Amino acid sequence: MFKSVLPALLLLLGAGTPWPGKAEIVHSERSLYRNIMVEDKGDLRCLRFNVKQKKSNQSCLYKSQPQQLVFNYTKLLFSGLILNSQPERILIVGLGGGTMSNTLHQLYPDARIDNVEIDPAVIKVAREYFGFFENERVTAIDQDGRLFIKRALMKKQQYDWIILDAFNGEYIPEHLLTREFLQEAKQLLSDNGVLTSNTFSNSGLYAYESATYYDVFGDYFNVRNSVNENRIILTAKQPLPDMKILSRRLDDLDKRLKPYGVNIKVIFALMTQASQEKDWPEDTRVLTDQYSPANLLNID
Template identity: 55%
Template sequence: MLKYLLLPLIVFSGSAFSNVIHEERSLYRNIIVEETSDLRCLKFNTKSSQTSQSCMYKSNPDKLVFNYTKLTFASLLVTDNPKSVLIIGLGGGTLSNVIHELYPTANIHNVEIDPAVTKVARDYFNFIENDLVTSSVQDGRIFIKRAAIKKQKYDWIILDAFNGDYIPEHLLTKEFFEEVQSVLADGGVIAANTFSSSKLYEHESATYHAVFGDFINVSRENRSNRIILAGLKSIPSEAQINTRVNALAPKLVKYGVDIKAISQLMHFTKDGQDWPADTKVLTDQYSPANLLNF
């Protein structure tokens, strides 16, 4: 792996100066760690875009920066006390760190295809690893295939892999979701970070529905991110959700997560599907990469 460090580089970005404190070319992409005032961000620089994968406030690392990471905690409104958590796609390790603080006895395993990303998470984003919080360098689909063979089960599976342009195609197909379903524990939930603005929106929705049946979209109006909550055996009642909101609210406030507000952003597909009935499902044979340019 070709790796190099650059001396700090000052660039002008918008209304603030940005300081590149680390840059390297990994096997998969250009990786940049950039600071702007109090904000430190991990970015992937690809041919078509430069996107922030993870950010933290240096003065308050506990406080979450991104909308989607906050929305992910809607998962806790539909499942209780996860004891085994699988995260596909590490970024800066933000989700793993917060979940470890919330559930210090839970086993959390992070899967990241790029060893350079894991090292950057350790060196620049306070990524916590110990006996209960572990990581492996592997393609997420291969990891899940092997986990299924070993009959491993997870209460909370978070799909957060991103290659800099979009979610990798082989992690968006019916066959992959069936593999994910096979390692989901009874009463567990799958939380997938995806986009409302993608041209694949309808195809993704149809594919999740084909495998998991009715699911929950969590999204803010006029925002590009959405979290899909899937794999639920039953949808909790409004009373159950409200009980969980009251229990979680004081625990999540330090992370900047307003779980009560997030509970109002949950849209149930059983109440109406927003994609045509004849939408094509994504498969290993049909996964149109041309639609990824959105």
Template identity: 45%
Template sequence: MKKILWFGVLFPLCALLSGFSAQSEVIYTKKSLYRDIAVVEEHGLRCLIFALVKRDSVQTCQYQDESDSRLVYAYSQMVMGGLLLNPQPQKILLIGLGGASIPNVLSEVYPQAKMDVVELDQAVVDVARDYFRFRQTDNISVTVADGRVFVKRAGMQKKHYDFIILDAFTGDYIPEHLMTSEFLQEVKKLMTDDGVLVANTWGSSRLYDYESATYRYVFGRFFNFKVTPEGGNRIIIASKQKLPSKSVLQQRAQPLVDKLARYNVLINRYPSLMSTQEDWDTSVRPLTDQYSPANLLR
């Protein structure tokens, strides 16, 4: 998940952000239909920030040196763990663009793969293009739309993908209509028989038990991928097929080591961190369109 930064309401956006200093340079600001957006530079990093009412949320950071392709945050590195279930994706769907660090890497590693990117906010697409080296190509298509609407239409059009990434965040958390069992069922219908779903979530979320129960209800057993036992990013990796064993994951990791090393993705370490253990309250109800996160948090 994106990093959350707290700051005093009396200070301007560029000052006294946790993780940034008063010397941070705000190089771009935009008020879109959905949020205030800023691009900030400091210490060789360029970061996309969604300015919220009570706090700011860093969506993506990228090294300013164009020759440095390393992924900055753990969540974007961890998303690549889905490649252990499908090492050669040919048709990719990404819901949530942000600063485009994930599609940038995937398009370099798999230049022949076709990729559909869905982003709600046109302003985010513009920023990713102008400040974060995101480029549309013949193989990369961008649709400005709600992720759920796109998935519904894709299902009606009989589209299928072998690698699907859910990475849509409002700044506070995942939009509630992209967390329900009805939505995940629609996503599942888009998956090829060997398709993989990778979802970026948060280990300390108050919805952890409910999210887990929902994915378990729709997909059965899934990989729970966490670098730290408590808190931090939690990547859910699900498949329509029986999940591979740890030894198979380790075998699949070896050919990917050199491909992903330059992006700071230590793929050979991931199998030991991917668990199918149910570490949540299994008595909770799955989330539905009627039983939503908003209801739970009231």
């Protein structure tokens, strides 16, 4: 099945970082956490973090078509809608330019969307340069994602969809990878709640992440392809539904997502169950607050 969707995958998900040629820096500042740059190259505008001399795109948009999604991983994150197509409360940890929030607000204007971002400078840049939209239902909270989740649990809040997309410029912050954190995130999910996590298939932490998610959630879906290194971990509060049941939801989602450049049928074809692959060693150690990624070698 994968070979049959590969041409569409290359076209709709792209193959590589969308950054052609030399860019013009339109904004640059040093925040408490990193160097932040906004760079333009023709119609493309990107938010970039510079940490230890390494630049990485965090969010991009086409200035003439801001509705069209640019990044592969952003499109893959919409796999969450296959498990829950009508989320009413959404939590996004890691704002970037606010692209995901803006798109979800257009799709679900009545949904509550809470964006949690540790760096207030990123929120400011998202507003000024990327058209990040806020109203009484869409908010940005300047706070560490784990602290927000702890406090949300104390308030007995719940979310239908949690999107983990926090990066510090190098990788996912280590305290957002542990068993204890994922247990807290799972508790925050509603009964039909789903969680999508943006990570990488080529990470030195791949096996550790796999073992940790499996320990907390049980079975989950990997959403990935051979074109790039993006890996979305898709899981839920309840046991995963049968693929045949999920396939019945695709036609309606396909119509709604196509205007944003998302082909949900292609994405569905990329979904595989971790229990059927088990592509990590049985003795892989689970990440915990005491045994953190800082102790591991994460090779690009």
